Amino acid sequence: MFRNLVTSCLFKHPCNSTSSLATFHRLSGALKQQLAINDLPADCPQLPPCEFTPEEYKFLSEQQMMEIRKRYCGPTTMVNTYYKKPVSIRQGFMQWLWDLNGKRYLDFFSGVATVSVGHCHPRVNAAAKKQMERLWHTTNIYLHSPLHEYCEKLAALFPEPLKSVYLTNSGSEANDLAMLLARLYTGNFDIITFRGAYHGGSPHSVGLTRVGSYRFPVATGLGCHQTMCPDVYSGIWGGSHCRDCVVQADRKCSCTSGSCHAKDMYLEQLKDTLNTSTSKSVAGFFAEPIQGVGGVVQYPKGYLKEAFKMIRERGGVCIADEVQSGFGRTGKDIWAFKAHDVIPDIVTMAKGIANGFPMGAVITSRDIADTLTRALHFNTFGGNPIGCAAGSAVIDALLEDKLAQNSTEVGTYLLIGLAKLQSKFEIIGDVRGKGLLIGVEMVKDKITRKPLPNVEMDQIFEDCKDMGLLLGKGGVHGQTFRMKPPLCVTKADADFALAVFELALKRHEKRQ
Ligand SMILES: Cc1ncc(COP(=O)(O)O)c(C=O)c1O
Known part of the structure; x- marks a missing residue:
């Protein structure tokens, strides 16, 4: 009492x-x-x-x-x-x-940007509970409805040619898989990311991560290179019109309309990285459309579009890491890459995907996905029925609750x-x-x-x-x-x- x-x-x-x-x-x-x-x-x-x-x-x-x-x-x-x-x-x-x-x-932190539609959202809870009573686990070696319903629903949110889905357990695993796909598809090895980026903590994905506090003194990330993060607030270049935000950086800008000096200078840095750190042909370039762990860094408008072009000219594929920025977090576009006027070759996602249920995904074109048939690729929990049911309910809640x-x-x-x-x-x-x-x-x-x-x-x-x-x-x-x-x-x-x-x-x- x-x-x-x-x-x-x-x-x-x-x-x-x-x-x-x-x-x-x-x-x-x-x-x-x-x-x-x-x-x-x-x-x-x-x-x-x-x-x-x-x-x-x-x-x-x-x-x-x-x-x-x-x-x-x-x-x-x-x-x-x-x-x-x-x-x-x-x-x-x-x-x-x-x-x-x-x-x-x-x-205001959602378990690190992970609870997307709300803690214990009744629709997601109901879907997960219902599935739990029917079937907790089977693997993707069998046909089961939740996995297929989910892949179809997720693919419907993406433009062509992004229609081939792999389901993983986490964002790090999704990025590991995207690295593998990029390397298999291109036959190249070098991958570029931004300084200050966080792409995961697994032995492969930590090679993409460039925040010192997350790095241990062990050999990791062979073939991963970094370029300067185009941070228009605390970076070397930046001005008062650079970014896609209702608030601009408090910096002076002398650019004429239609030009962005900061964008051009940061692209020069990428060119320099390609000329000095990688072989002539690269496997890929990873970028979050807006950096999450790195401190919500936004790049100059037009940067990603030109960077993607530069990478593709070197034979590489472009990967948007939407682990943090996806599923409506940046607003009505649902995917943050859309605001950059690009279509990535591969998109990785996790966190908000199932409102906190451990799950991740990679989506890519059939062409790129086909390279994975050269050997067996399997993971036990990717496509777990409860995760897929929760993921489907997240998409429903996202769309229906606007x-x-x-x-x-x-x-x-x-x-x-x-x-x-x-x-x-x-x-x-x-x-x-x-x-x-x-x-x-x-x-x-x-x-x-x-x-x-x-x-x-x-x-x-x-x-x-x-x-x-x-x-x-x-x-x-x-x-x-x-x-x-x-x-x-x-x-x-x-x-x-x-x-x-x-x-x-x-x-x-x-x-x-
Ligand atoms: C952008 C980004 N990519 C990848 C990851 C790794 O995801 P996970 O912690 O699910 O492995 C994170 C995690 O914070 C992230 O923010």
Whole structure:
């Protein structure tokens, strides 16, 4: 009974309801500490209302989990470093997460841009449950309806000739397979990616990844080369008209209409890489249409189109890594490559594909796919019936709930709100992105554009979390806040996020 009383009190977080303030004051000091809300500012913005009530929590305590984690979990995850006070999650619904104490959070990171249509989206849950009761597992050596329904549905979202689908377990595996396809099809070996790109952590895909913090001192990625990332904010070149975003970089631009100096200079860098680092013929070029882990970096308009041409002239194929940017995250186009006016030869995807169920995919032309028949290629779980059922329901939800359109609408609203904050705060260097793939690059000052020190980033990050907003971090120096909520968020949620972020920045100013 005591536990029930505590639980019901704990749900009444002062951020959720002012009327519950009295209840909060009646809690014991220990409980307040448990809630970690002593430090909340009096003017903490109020979370938008939510009708959903999570189940009673009957599982491991935070302390028990930390103990187990110390003893039995490999020390590779970031839980000890991501937040000073770790967040323990008990349940999720749509854009909301609840912690063990019942505190509600607006999830603006979606488990790293992975929950696409909303936590436990009823349609996806129902489809997965139904399939689970029918058949959990069989492999793609048999005909089974969920796999075939899914491949047809996915292919319908792509233009010709992208109609041959392979299903994998993850984004890294999808990129491994795309590397293999590129090499088999072209007969070439060299692959090019951008510095600052993240394409996975498997032994092959980590060769594509060029963020130092993800690289171990072991031999990896034979034949993988990097070129300069065409980052129009913190790169060498960039101006005020370069990118496909409602907010432009705060840099001077002297380009005449129809020309982009930054684009031309970054393409020169790619040419230089081709002339100095690779053999005459290359296997391929991997690019995210908008970089995710790298800090939501957007390239100059027209860059990818010309880069693809250059790579194809060298015999290579062009691979769009849509692991993070796909499935409506960047808005109504569904695929972020479309805004670059290109059709890639291969597209890889994962993350949002099945709303969190482990799954990935590669889509390519029949010509390229046919090269894989030279040997047997098999994976046990690729095309798992539950994953395919969840994936089909994600596409249905995306289309029927018009979530890609919502991503454009709420994302644009958020970008404009963030740009207003940028004009108020010296430490917001850049606001960028498209749809609900948004980055806010934090700097020491707007002149030098040097990264805001990690300790200051962490304080702002922690403050936002304490006020009920979960963000992500990215960029080569960890200097960019990443906002990638489930695509079902509303403008009211965006207003809450903006208010929390603004307050956290004001608190940062006071600390200086
Ligand atoms: C763009 C991109 N590609 C590939 C991957 C690797 O995906 P996974 O973690 O599913 O292996 C990620 C993961 O963050 C990613 O962001």
